[in-house]
Every structure is written in structure tokens, then in C-alpha cells.
Amino acid sequence: MKKLNYPFSPEAVRELKVGDMVLITGKLFTGRDAVHKYLHDGNKPPVNLKNQIIYHCGPVTLKDKKGKWTVTAAGPTTSIREEPYQWEVIKDYGIVGVIGKGGMGQKTLDACKEYGCVYFHAVGGAAQVLAEKIKSVDGLYLEEFGLPEAIWELSVEDFPVVVTMDAHGNSLHKDVEASSKEILKTVL
Amino acid sequence: MAKKIIKKKAALPKKTSKVKKTVKKLSLKDQTIESLVELIRVTSTVVPDDVFKTIAAAAKNEVKDTTADYAMGIIKNNIDLAKFKSQPLCQDTGTVIFYIYHPPGFHQTPFKEMIKKAVTLATKKGYLRQNSVNSLTGENAGTNLGEGHPSIHFYEQKGQEVSVKLMLKGGGCENVSAQYSLPDTGLSAGRDLEGVRKVIIDAVYKAQGKGCGPGALGVCVGGDRADSAYFAKKQLLRKLDDKNSNKDLDKLEKEIVETCNKLGIGPMGFGGKTTLLSCKITHANRVPASFFVSISYMCWAFRRQGVVLNKNSAIKKWLY
Known part of the structure; x- marks a missing residue:
């Protein structure tokens, strides 16, 4: 088990390799379809994303009477929908990590290598385990996109992920697809 | 473990309603809605025993300290935690699909209305995410009701019992x-x-x-x-x-x-x-x-449950 602690950097994530099980402690910014489209359309992000990690997640959130937010369910959403935009966000805003599920494609893999970024796979469906790792909600941006689509600034402790695409051009998704294809040929 | 928690939670609303209203029992309609909300709660937060056993066996089978073993461990923890906190296993609470098996002469239309009430209530209580979107306008009414939602199927069967099965099918x-x-x-x-x-x-x-x-x-x-x-x-x-x-x-x-x-x-x-x-x-x-x-x-978060209702529409038996 490896640890990745805030502040993050391209150098730190370049140390990580496909297959590494990692516990992340520090800051995450959620961002899914609406946020990626917004940035792709040329809008500046409302927060500085340099050396930050983006989490593909539409959390279930509750506000208490004092106006304090808590996250009650926060599993990853399917990442491949951001494939047209992710490389640009890596290039233009300097994010060093993407958390999601299901993996991403070649464009993202290339950008990870060129700029120093890693794709972390969280366990899909594990909404409760992952929500437990969120220690505080520190900010809410682009609320006009609706709460699941907004950017949530979260502090997490020991957030469990697996590196499935690293900054050296390796992708576990590509490898598993290729090896299972070989086996498929023998059983069909 | 699953049964203990189900029983405990199922008993709660009855107690409070007694105190509040000081009536012996709910109307048939209210009791039906209460039973349906409980069915939704359990379906969304607890995997059925047969699924849990299969997942537990699969988890044992993975090689220790691999990423697969790690993922199965998180899955098992998530199952425990969702049950303990009575919160959805997954934030995508899916398409809500009801299968109702009823005796001849059963009135389907009022039962449909009670299902809709139960779905709205379960959404308010957080057992279901606001998960139903108008395909033409993109509007989310926040109730999980809309054209074709929830999905409801009726089947006539012999005997006098009504049983209701529910599946929550993730996207x-x-x-x-x-x-x-x-x-x-x-x-x-x-x-x-x-x-x-x-x-x-x-x-x-x-x-x-x-x-x-x-x-x-x-x-x-x-x-x-x-x-x-x-x-x-x-x-x-x-x-x-x-x-x-x-x-x-x-x-x-x-x-x-x-x-x-x-x-x-x-x-x-x-x-x-x-x-x-x-x-x-x-x-x-x-x-x-x-x-x-x-x-x-x-998905592994296999959400299905079912109940048999008694004459008063209270839950008589869990089916899974």
C-alpha cells in the first residue's frame, strides 16, 4: 500500500505505477460532465487546479441547519464520458490526478505521460466506504450546474484507489482487455 | 445480521406512529405505503443473503494482496457499512422496477398510486437518489416519478396473497x-x-x-x-x-x-x-x-428484494 499526501506534484505521481494500491490524503475537487464541458468551452476554472486531483463523482450531499455540507454517498462515475476533454484539462490547468471508474482512452493516457498525471480507479458502487473517507467539505463552485455536477472541494483521508493508468504510458485497462481477448479466442 | 437490522428498523415506524396518533393501526392505504417504503429502504441498503454469500465466496477466492483482493475487500466493507448506516449501497439507486403478484380481483390502479407515493417518500428519506430525468427536456423533477417511472408489472396468481418484488437496476x-x-x-x-x-x-x-x-x-x-x-x-x-x-x-x-x-x-x-x-x-x-x-x-451491488404482505398490508415475510 502506497500513500499520496497533499500537496501533490507531477514528480510525486510519476513515482506511481500501474497496479499500485494508493491511499490519498489531502484535497480532491469533484468534476464531471458539466464541468469538463465548461472548461473545454474555454471558461476558466473558478479554482486553481494546478497540481490538484479531479474526482469524477456526483456526490449525494446534505446541508445541515447551520449551512454546513456533508457528503453521504460518493462513489465514482464512469470516466470515459470525459475522454474528449480530459487531456485538455490536464494540459491547460496542470491537474496531476484523475479519479474515476472504468478507465479512460489513449488521449488521456498520452496527456498523463506528457504532463505528469495519473488515473486512479476507485471501486465503483462503493459509495459508503468512499464517503466515509471525506473528512470535510471545504468549498462549492459552479453550483448553478446542479449539486451533483458542481465542483466540490473535499478533504479526504486515506481515500482508497488503484493506479490503472500511470504517467509512463501504461494502462491496466489496455492490458486486461488484451489478455482477456487472447483467452476469449480460445473459449469461443 | 441482516435480519436483525431489518427487524429493528421495521419496528421503528410502528412505535412512533402509535405514540403520535394513539390509534391501533394505520389505514390499509397508509400501511401499504409504509410497507413499500420499507421494501425500498431494504432493497437500496442491504444486498440479499444469496448475493452476499456469493460475493463473500468470491472475495475469499482472490489472491491475497492483489488489486482484485483489495477491490473485493472494499466491496464487502461497503455492504456492511450501507446496512449499518441504512444508506444506499451505491449513489446510483437505479431504475426502480416493481413486480407485483396478486390474487384475482385485485385493484391495480390504486396500488400503482400507493407505489408512487412510496417512491416519492423513499426519495425524500434518501433511500433513492433523485434519479429520474425527462429524456426530452433533461428535467429532473426530484421525485423519481415520470413517464415510465417507476416501472411496474402486475401478475395475477392463485391464492389470496399479495407479494411485491423490487429491483433497483443501476445505470x-x-x-x-x-x-x-x-x-x-x-x-x-x-x-x-x-x-x-x-x-x-x-x-x-x-x-x-x-x-x-x-x-x-x-x-x-x-x-x-x-x-x-x-x-x-x-x-x-x-x-x-x-x-x-x-x-x-x-x-x-x-x-x-x-x-x-x-x-x-x-x-x-x-x-x-x-x-x-x-x-x-x-x-x-x-x-x-x-x-x-x-x-x-x-453490478455487484445487486439490489433486489421482495415481501409478502399480510391481510393488513404489513410485511409478513421477506422473500430473499
């Missing part, structure tokens, strides 16, 4: 579900059980980890496109440890699970021993020109 696994038309030249799959076997395995290969595997399949061989998909999904109502009464299909079900677990896709597509937890197959007649095979993929 990620629905997206990797598939329908094949045989013959399929690319896969050399003909119009026989060997062809059926090939397309099912192909669907599991194509899904990789994207359906939040290890998954479970419901399959229908034959039918028209619509019925085929409907019957396939309905196979997910079968207990994972049951036996198919059709010998050939029973054999095929076991063979599919065994073969798919050789693919090495593993939990979440990380690589590993368990790619598929189960496969349940049914068949329906077809017209000579068509041969469809429909495959409904269910």
Missing part, C-alpha cells in the same frame, strides 16, 4: 447489457445453444470492468426484441443458488460462469479470478425469422 451495468441477433458472423455464433454460449461470453468480455463487476447475468434466448430484454432482466429475480429446471440451460448457466471466470477480467476489471458471479437463463418462443439473445448485466 452503469445497464449500459453494458446487450442484445445479439443470431447468426452472428463475427463470432461464428449460429442459431443453437453453442451460438448462445458464444454471444453471452462476448458480452461479458465487452463489458470488461465497466459494469461494476463482478457481475451477474440474466439472459433470455428468443422472444421479440422487447420481450427478450424484459425476460432477461426478470431472470435476475432468481436466487443465485437456485437450479434451472431445464437441464440444458442449467448446464449452460454453470458453463458460462466457469468460462467467464477464466477471462481474467476480475473485479472492477483490475484482473483477477472472479469476473462473473452468476448466470441465469430462460427462453421464449421466437418467429422463424428472428433469434435474439438478450443479456441483462447486474
Whole structure:
């Protein structure tokens, strides 16, 4: 088990390799379809994303009477929908990590290598385990996109992920697809 | 463990309603709605025993300290935590599908209205996410009600009992579900059980980890496109440890699970021993020109439950 602690950097994530099980402690910014489209359309992000990690997640959130937010369910959403935009966000805003599920494609893999970024796979469906790792909600941006689509600034402790695409051009998704294809040929 | 918590939670609303209203029992309508909300709560927050046993066995089977082992550990923790906190297993609480088995002379329309009330209430209580979107306007009314939502199917049966089954079918696994038309030249799959076997395995290969595997399949061989998909999904109502009464299909079900677990896709597509937890197959007649095979993929967060209601519409028995 490896640890990745805030502040993050391209150098730190370049140390990580496909297959590494990692516990992340520090800051995450959620961002899914609406946020990626917004940035792709040329809008500046409302927060500085340099050396930050983006989490593909539409959390279930509750506000208490004092106006304090808590996250009650926060599993990853399917990442491949951001494939047209992710490389640009890596290039233009300097994010060093993407958390999601299901993996991403070649464009993202290339950008990870060129700029120093890693794709972390969280366990899909594990909404409760992952929500437990969120220690505080520190900010809410682009609320006009609706709460699941907004950017949530979260502090997490020991957030469990697996590196499935690293900054050296390796992708576990590509490898598993290729090896299972070989086996498929023998059983069909 | 599951039963203890269910009982405890089920007893709570009764107690408070007694104190508040000081009446002996709820009206039949209110009791029905209360039972349906409880059914939704348990379905969304607790995996059925048969599913839990299968997942626990799969978790043991993975090689220690691998990413597959790690993923299965998180899955098991999530199951425990969701039950303990009575919060949804997954934030995608899925398409809400009801199957109602009722005696002759049963009034379906008022029951539908009670289901809608229960769904709205369960959404307010957070057992369901605001998950229903108008496909034309993109509007989300926040109630989980709308054109075709929730999905409700009625079946008349002998006897006086009413039983209600519920499935919450997540979007990620629905997206990797598939329908094949045989013959399929690319896969050399003909119009026989060997062809059926090939397309099912192909669907599991194509899904990789994207359906939040290890998954479970419901399959229908034959039918028209619509019925085929409907019957396939309905196979997910079968207990994972049951036996198919059709010998050939029973054999095929076991063979599919065994073969798919050789693919090495593993939990979440990380690589590993368990790619598929189960496969349940049914068949329906077809017209000579068509041969469809429909495959409904269910994620590990396999959410289905059922209840038998008593005369007063209180929950008499849990079905899974």
C-alpha cells in the first residue's frame, strides 16, 4: 500500500505505477460532465487546479441547519464520458490526478505521460466506504450546474484507489482487455 | 445480521406512529405505503443473503494482496457499512422496477398510486437518489416519478396473497447489457445453444470492468426484441443458488460462469479470478425469422428484494 499526501506534484505521481494500491490524503475537487464541458468551452476554472486531483463523482450531499455540507454517498462515475476533454484539462490547468471508474482512452493516457498525471480507479458502487473517507467539505463552485455536477472541494483521508493508468504510458485497462481477448479466442 | 437490522428498523415506524396518533393501526392505504417504503429502504441498503454469500465466496477466492483482493475487500466493507448506516449501497439507486403478484380481483390502479407515493417518500428519506430525468427536456423533477417511472408489472396468481418484488437496476451495468441477433458472423455464433454460449461470453468480455463487476447475468434466448430484454432482466429475480429446471440451460448457466471466470477480467476489471458471479437463463418462443439473445448485466451491488404482505398490508415475510 502506497500513500499520496497533499500537496501533490507531477514528480510525486510519476513515482506511481500501474497496479499500485494508493491511499490519498489531502484535497480532491469533484468534476464531471458539466464541468469538463465548461472548461473545454474555454471558461476558466473558478479554482486553481494546478497540481490538484479531479474526482469524477456526483456526490449525494446534505446541508445541515447551520449551512454546513456533508457528503453521504460518493462513489465514482464512469470516466470515459470525459475522454474528449480530459487531456485538455490536464494540459491547460496542470491537474496531476484523475479519479474515476472504468478507465479512460489513449488521449488521456498520452496527456498523463506528457504532463505528469495519473488515473486512479476507485471501486465503483462503493459509495459508503468512499464517503466515509471525506473528512470535510471545504468549498462549492459552479453550483448553478446542479449539486451533483458542481465542483466540490473535499478533504479526504486515506481515500482508497488503484493506479490503472500511470504517467509512463501504461494502462491496466489496455492490458486486461488484451489478455482477456487472447483467452476469449480460445473459449469461443 | 441482516435480519436483525431489518427487524429493528421495521419496528421503528410502528412505535412512533402509535405514540403520535394513539390509534391501533394505520389505514390499509397508509400501511401499504409504509410497507413499500420499507421494501425500498431494504432493497437500496442491504444486498440479499444469496448475493452476499456469493460475493463473500468470491472475495475469499482472490489472491491475497492483489488489486482484485483489495477491490473485493472494499466491496464487502461497503455492504456492511450501507446496512449499518441504512444508506444506499451505491449513489446510483437505479431504475426502480416493481413486480407485483396478486390474487384475482385485485385493484391495480390504486396500488400503482400507493407505489408512487412510496417512491416519492423513499426519495425524500434518501433511500433513492433523485434519479429520474425527462429524456426530452433533461428535467429532473426530484421525485423519481415520470413517464415510465417507476416501472411496474402486475401478475395475477392463485391464492389470496399479495407479494411485491423490487429491483433497483443501476445505470452503469445497464449500459453494458446487450442484445445479439443470431447468426452472428463475427463470432461464428449460429442459431443453437453453442451460438448462445458464444454471444453471452462476448458480452461479458465487452463489458470488461465497466459494469461494476463482478457481475451477474440474466439472459433470455428468443422472444421479440422487447420481450427478450424484459425476460432477461426478470431472470435476475432468481436466487443465485437456485437450479434451472431445464437441464440444458442449467448446464449452460454453470458453463458460462466457469468460462467467464477464466477471462481474467476480475473485479472492477483490475484482473483477477472472479469476473462473473452468476448466470441465469430462460427462453421464449421466437418467429422463424428472428433469434435474439438478450443479456441483462447486474453490478455487484445487486439490489433486489421482495415481501409478502399480510391481510393488513404489513410485511409478513421477506422473500430473499
